[in-house]
Amino acid sequence: xxxxxxxxxxxxxxxxxxxxxxxxxxxxxxxxxxxxxxxxxxxxxxxxxxxxxxxxxxxxxxxxxxxxx
Amino acid sequence: xxxxxxxxxxxxxxxxxxxxxxxxxxxxxxxxxxxxxxxxxxxxxxxxxxxxxxxxxxxxxxxxxxxxxxxxxxxxxxxxxxxxxxxxxxxxxxxxxxxxxxxxxxxxxxxxxxxxxxxxxxxxxxxxxxxxxxxxxxxxxxxxxxxxxxxxxxxxxx
Numbered sequence: 001x002x003x004x005x006x007x008x009x010x011x012x013x014x015x016x017x018x019x020x021x022x023x024x025x026x027x028x029x030x031x032x033x034x035x036x037x038x039x040x041x042x043x044x045x046x047x048x049x050x051x052x053x054x055x056x057x058x059x060x061x062x063x064x065x066x067x068x069x
Numbered sequence: 070x071x072x073x074x075x076x077x078x079x080x081x082x083x084x085x086x087x088x089x090x091x092x093x094x095x096x097x098x099x100x101x102x103x104x105x106x107x108x109x110x111x112x113x114x115x116x117x118x119x120x121x122x123x124x125x126x127x128x129x130x131x132x133x134x135x136x137x138x139x140x141x142x143x144x145x146x147x148x149x150x151x152x153x154x155x156x157x158x159x160x161x162x163x164x165x166x167x168x169x170x171x172x173x174x175x176x177x178x179x180x181x182x183x184x185x186x187x188x189x190x191x192x193x194x195x196x197x198x199x200x201x202x203x204x205x206x207x208x209x210x211x212x213x214x215x216x217x218x219x220x221x222x223x224x225x226x227x
Contacts (some may be wrong), residue, residue: 003173007213014179
């Protein structure tokens with residue numbers, strides 16, 4: 001995803017090697033994805049679903065998203 | 070001893086030969102091993118292992134270029150790449166002539182072992198080809214982003 005947009009940065013973090021850092025994000029299971037320090041989710045998933053989860057981080061919280069989104 | 074078994078190295082060499090297009094760069098940020106233990110701070114581990122693995126990967130293709138940087142001695146460079154812990158690997162496609170920024174980038178913190186190694190190899194190839202395997206709709210949504218999107222994926226070796 002980071003290759004498709006300059007606005008995206010993507011980090012893969014080895015949780016055991018960076019235990020202190022991972023603890024800040026309460027990583028207890030992997031893979032755990034954190035987006036903009038605001039949205040997080042667990043597990044691997046199909047691309048469309050992953051995108052949907054990721055974009056929750058940039059959709060306004062108060063529901064101005066498209067109906068059904 | 071090598072990390073990559075001869076058969077795996079041969080397989081990767083072959084894959085790189087057929088699938089790599091443009092040159093790609095692996096920037097490894099590391100530091101000399103620490104002698105001092107500081108409680109509460111993540112001690113860098115796998116520094117040597119990560120460097121060795123990246124050296125083995127870079128040796129498999131003339132299109133893969135490895136740069137090794139000591140982040141303590143090059144703080145401005147480390148900061149420019151957002152590196153705040155090591156070992157850290159930045160994969161990037163060097164800027165096109167005349168362009169300021171690299172086109173596409175991925176970062177790995179820690180030794181990319183197991184499945185993560187496969188991800189790293191696939192990322193190298195995608196960067197080199199200048200395209201990803203993502204669906205058209207995904208690419209569109211990403212191109213429409215108005216603000217920054219910072220993804221952090223926490224993993225363990227599998």
